[in-house]
Amino acid sequence: MSLDHVNSQPVIETSRFVLRPLRASDEGLITHYASDERVARMTSSIPHPIPPGAIAAYVARAMSAEHDEDVWAIDGTPDGGEELKGIISLKRMDRDQSEVSFWIAPIFWNTGLASEALEALVSANPLQNATMFAAVFQDNPASARVLIHCGFEYLGDAETFAVSRDANVPTWTYSRKL
Secondary structure (H helix, E strand, C coil), X not given: CCCCXXXXXXXEECCCCEEEECCHHXXXXXXXXXXXXXXXXXXXXXXXXXXCCHHHHHHHHHHCCCCCEEEEEEECHHHCCCCCCEEEEEEECCCCXXXXXXXXXXXXXXXXXXXXXXXXXXHHCCCCCCEEEEEEECCCHHHHHHHHHCCCEEXXXXXXXXXXXXXXXXXXXXXXXX
């Protein structure tokens, strides 16, 4: 038997959901949604298919005292909704900067959920960042629209390796000064 690490991440409330630190019980829903190839293909780090134990390790890292990325579940239960609708995270960089990333379960696409989650995270600014960055694959214009809607400005083109595609993929990079 083990106890979950008590995470110092704040809970961030919105009108439709809360952003809360991951907990061990999230593993099943994360596995369910992240196993969808449409989700995995739009992230750099989710493999497809997902190997056994990968999500358990991800959740354990997020809950670890030594984590380098603060990960929040987008939890709709306060409004009577689903326990996990997606994930949003901040990965620490140097000079008071972080990289934000997110994915939304396909059944919640086109509902404004990503924009609302990102706006809430930016407003709370839990790591007291001076700047947040984000990169999206160029074949994912919906996520680019979310960033622009939330005040992120286009910086330029780059590329990053996508595990699910086993290839380097062209990206658009955005930033927002806080």
